[in-house]
Amino acid sequence: MGKKINKQADADLVRDLKQGDPAAMEEIVKRYSNKVYNLAYHLTRDAHAAEEIMQDVFLTVIAKIGTLTTEAYFSTWLYRVTTNAAYGYLRKEKKFSEQTPVEDIDQEQYLDYDWSTLPDDVLLSEESKEVLRESIDSLPEAMRTVVVLKDVEGLKNEEIAETLGISVPAVKSRLHRGRLILRQLLSEYFSKYTEPSGEEK
Incomplete structure (x- = not known):
C-alpha cells in the first residue's frame, strides 16, 4: 500500500482494516481525528471529555469494524459512534440541557x-x-x-x-x-x- 494509502477511498480502508492492516487504521485516524474531536467537543462542550471520547471512538472502530456491513457508509457510522459516545458522557455526567421552546x-x-x-x-x-x-x-x-x-x-x-x-x-x-x-x-x-x-x- 505504502504511499498510495492516503488516496484510498474510505471503503478500501475499511476493507483493509477488517483484514488487520494497521496502516489502514493509522490513515483513518489521520483522516477523521479532527472531525471526531470537533463533533465530540461541540456536543459535550468539554475539551478533556472530547479528547477521551475521540480515543474511545477509535478503539470502538477497531473493536466493532467487523459489524459494518457496508464499507461505503463508514463516515456515517463513525459519526453515529461519536454521537452515541458523546451522549453517553452527557448522560453519565447528567449534563443534558432543557429544550428551549x-x-x-x-x-x-x-x-x-x-x-x-x-x-x-x-x-x-x-x-x-x-x-x-x-x-x-x-x-x-x-x-x-x-x-x-x-x-x-x-x-x-x-x-x-x-x-x-x-x-x-x-x-x-x-x-x-x-x-x-x-x-x-x-x-x-x-x-x-x-x-x-x-x-x-
Whole structure:
C-alpha cells in the first residue's frame, strides 16, 4: 500500500482494516481525528471529555469494524459512534440541557434582521467567530447535534437522519429550530453594530 494509502477511498480502508492492516487504521485516524474531536467537543462542550471520547471512538472502530456491513457508509457510522459516545458522557455526567421552546423566539424580529449592513471586519472577526461557537454550544442537544452535523461537518440531511436514527423531516425540523435560535442569539450580539432594517438608532 505504502504511499498510495492516503488516496484510498474510505471503503478500501475499511476493507483493509477488517483484514488487520494497521496502516489502514493509522490513515483513518489521520483522516477523521479532527472531525471526531470537533463533533465530540461541540456536543459535550468539554475539551478533556472530547479528547477521551475521540480515543474511545477509535478503539470502538477497531473493536466493532467487523459489524459494518457496508464499507461505503463508514463516515456515517463513525459519526453515529461519536454521537452515541458523546451522549453517553452527557448522560453519565447528567449534563443534558432543557429544550428551549421555539415559541419563545420572536421569529419576525430575527428573520427580518438586515445582516448586509454589517461590515466584513465585524462578520469575520475572531470575536464574532467565538460568539458563533458559543451560540452553537448553547443550543439544546437535539438541535445542536443536527446543526453541527449539517453546518459544521457538512453532512446531508439523509446522512444526519441515518446517523441519529431519526427521520429526514425530524432533521429538517431540528435544523430549522436550531438556526432560528442561532439567529436570535447572533442578532442580539450584532445589534450593537447596527439596528434591524427599518429602524434608526
